[in-house]
Amino acid sequence: MKFLPLVWHNLLRRKIRTISTLLVIVFIFTLYGYLAALSAGFSAGVDLASADRLVLIHKVSLIQLLPISYEKRIAQTEGVVDVCHFTYFGGVYQKPSNFFMQMPVVPECLFRLYPEFLMPDAQKKAWFADRTGAIVGRSLANRFGWKVGDRVPLQATIWRKKDGQITWTFTIDGIYDGATKGTDTTQFLFHYDYFDEARWVARGLVGWYVIRVDRPEHAPEVAKRLDAMFANSPEETKTTAEKAFAQAFLNQIGDIGLMIRWILGIVFFVLMFVTANTMAQSVRERTNELAVLKTLGFSNGGVLALVLLESCCLAVVGGGLGLALVTVLTSGSDPTGGLIPGFILRTRDVLTGIGFALALGFLAGVFPALRAMRLRIADALRRG
DSSP, X not given: OTTHHHHHHHHTTTHHHHHHHHHHHHHHHHHHHHHHHHHHHHTHHHHTOOTTEEEEEESSXXXXXXXXXXXXXXXXXXXXXXXXXXXOOOOBSSSTTOOOOEEEEOHHHHHHHOTTEEOOHHHHHHXXXXXXXXXXXXXXHHHHTOOTTOEEEEEOSSOOBTTSOOEEEEEEEEEEEESSTTOOOOOEEEEHHHHXXXXXXXXXXESEEEEEESSGGGHHHHHHHHHHHTTTSSSOEEEEEHHHHHHHHHHTTOOXXXXXXXXXXXXXXXXXXXXXXXXXXXXXXXXXXXXXHHHTXXXXXXXXXXXXXXXXXXXXXXXXXXXHHHHHHHHHSOTTTTSSTTOOOOHHHHHHHHHXXXXXXXXXXXXXXXXXXXXXXXXXXHHO
């Protein structure tokens, strides 16, 4: 700690150069923070998937529908505690770019299966009693400025009404929050009974089933039992753990984590050279002073530690500022406008970022520090 004033003085020797390097580091770590939050958002469904929930879909494809009559047979299967069906609606609000998930569901079943969805009891009761009512997640409500009581029209792209109309209008009866950070609060949910009665085709069919089992370790066995039950039927099924289903869905987009790691690897590699160049110039300019320090009794190890401390301080301060900026921006509101659920900077990503900053400081400073350590007093004074 006693060397910190000396380190501070050396860093401020060339203020413009130091500030420029610091700003580059802040920018890179801000980019890292946003990419880490983006990765967390895309993987939120995988990370938060419950170990005791299964997803049952048509064996051919998720877009193939299943009979609602499967629900009773699934519920009677050994190891099944609860079951709820969902269907993709695919409507448009105002314009096609305003995408968000819309699904008809059974309200009471929804909250049994997803206790992480939190909503006041009064709003629940209002929704249960309102056939044309809907509930929306907090992020989605904030995105469009919706509030309880608003009437929201959705233009159907798949499900027309029996009378030929394509506009479905719903009343927002409630806004749900997530019990934990990362819970998907970007969904628009409404009554399946109303939807099934009003649509013009495919009545009595649903998209997929979500099933809760009695114990997580029984999930593989129950999945096999369910698929065997519907084998050789017109609509055969494929049942997987919710986490595996979410991961498979994410993989259709691509390996987001791998792409982000490649981007960050390249960026950090370039940043290391920028910081190393700053430190190398600083050491070259202080050759005479380093010789004086050694003359005054600084050991080779002390000079090595001093230069490394300068490099690490520069990297950690810049990295810390970048991570702090992203933390503030992602904790106060959703920068994606609700497009990506779970867009947060996780604690583990912050700790990883700090580790990157320390590694950057060490790698960028180690060669200039070794050069300073090996400096001979006579040669340094002669150069000075």
